[in-house]
Amino acid sequence: MPALTFDDPLLRSWAFYSGLLMLKMLGMSIYTGATRMKHKAFANPEDGATLKVKPRVDENVERIRRAHLNDIENIPPFVVLSWLYVMTNPSAGFATMLFRAAAAGRFLHTLVYAVVPLPQPARAIAFFVPYGICWYMGIQAVMHFIS
Amino acid sequence: MPALTFDDPLLRSWAFYSGLLMLKMLGMSIYTGATRMKHKAFANPEDGATLKVKPRVDENVERIRRAHLNDIENIPPFVVLSWLYVMTNPSAGFATMLFRAAAAGRFLHTLVYAVVPLPQPARAIAFFVPYGICWYMGIQAVMHFIS
Amino acid sequence: MPALTFDDPLLRSWAFYSGLLMLKMLGMSIYTGATRMKHKAFANPEDGATLKVKPRVDENVERIRRAHLNDIENIPPFVVLSWLYVMTNPSAGFATMLFRAAAAGRFLHTLVYAVVPLPQPARAIAFFVPYGICWYMGIQAVMHFIS
Secondary structure: OOOOOOHHHHHHHHHHHHHHHHHHHHHHHHHHHHHHHHHOOOOHHHHHOOOOOOOOOHHHHHHHHHHHHHHHHHHHHHHHHHHHHHHOOOOHHHHHHHHHHHHHHHHHHHHHHOOOOOOOHHHHHHHHHHHHHHHHHHHHHHHHOOO | OOOOOOHHHHHHHHHHHHHHHHHHHHHHHHHHHHHHHHHHOOHHHHHOOOOOOOOOOOOHHHHHHHHHHHHHHHHHHHHHHHHHHOOOOOOHHHHHHHHHHHHHHHHHHHHHHHHHHOOOOOOHHHHHHHHHHHHHHHHHHHHHHOO | OOOOOOOOOOHHHHHHHHHHEEEEEEHHHHHHHHHHHHHHOOOOOHHHHOOOOOOOHHHHHHHHHHHHHHHHHHHHHHHHHHHHHHHHOHHHHHHHHHHHHHHHHHHHHHHHHHHHHOOOOHHHHHHHHOOOOOHHHHHHHHHHHOO
């Protein structure tokens, strides 16, 4: 296996989709913050001090927080497992197709969970596409690197 | 230090245990989902719509969610800190022993927390083995890379 | 782009600050555990069994858990996005300045959130410095690796 360089298409593809999904996950903090402001629903006394509101739980905020937590449960594993998968030297074209489908799934998941809540199975489908891809890549990697 | 290649035993070992633990962490989502179904305890109105149940909190589900959160707090740090530790060029045999003990601890942690709950200190021991290993590897790395 | 080696100043700097922040995040577990002990506020029946206390929610513990969750939302993205940023081959001096400011922000965030709670905007400022740096590095990386 050659030394790792970041000019080959496979690593560039991994870097692009990993960066994109990490930024998407970071975006949830702003979305939560804006929704807390809109509904005046804060987690700490000091956050609502100037508005003179006490901490309270608001379902609009909680829904976004659940979407954020779901990102946390799935996006860092995607970044690690796709990195390990890249190290098994798959075809760049096929790997990129997987990364693209997984990324699309994660964006759609937030859309149907926290932006425009849709009836199930919309969220389940958006969840299971990247989830299945993570399992596929992880199993490939674990099988490849087993001693 | 040589260029990074994924054919040496140290990196293969890191890749194997990191992949395994990430898959283990992903498995918690399925376990939570199955337990939500079994107890008809969902987080969102749309999830229980076909069963005509309202969202509710169930302690069986919450216990698994706490085990999952504990994975989230510990497994990504393990992956990063062991990667940094690998970059300090330790012996492959010793590093593999650490990875194996940490992985065993994380699997046992979930077992005694969320599968067959045991009295303390079962969970504390399962927690502190990988936790201590993470601190050891992290301190080694930080000392090595301090400028 | 040259092969990846861990003896250049840029990668050493990335490794140092990533390791430091991951250890800082791990430290939150101990802080939560100690605060649970102090206030006899545990999440599980087995944890308070020897002290004969039932699980209960305590605001002192919850504040630390919120600070910990904020680390989880921000520190793994920092590690990944700064890694991708390093791969775009920035100047080591400028990158190190960013890493240092982001790390300082995350330590201060915990200090003013969970150690010595201060009125806003103390926490907001400590939050937005590393958050903005993550966005900057992530956008640089995504633009660099777009095919």
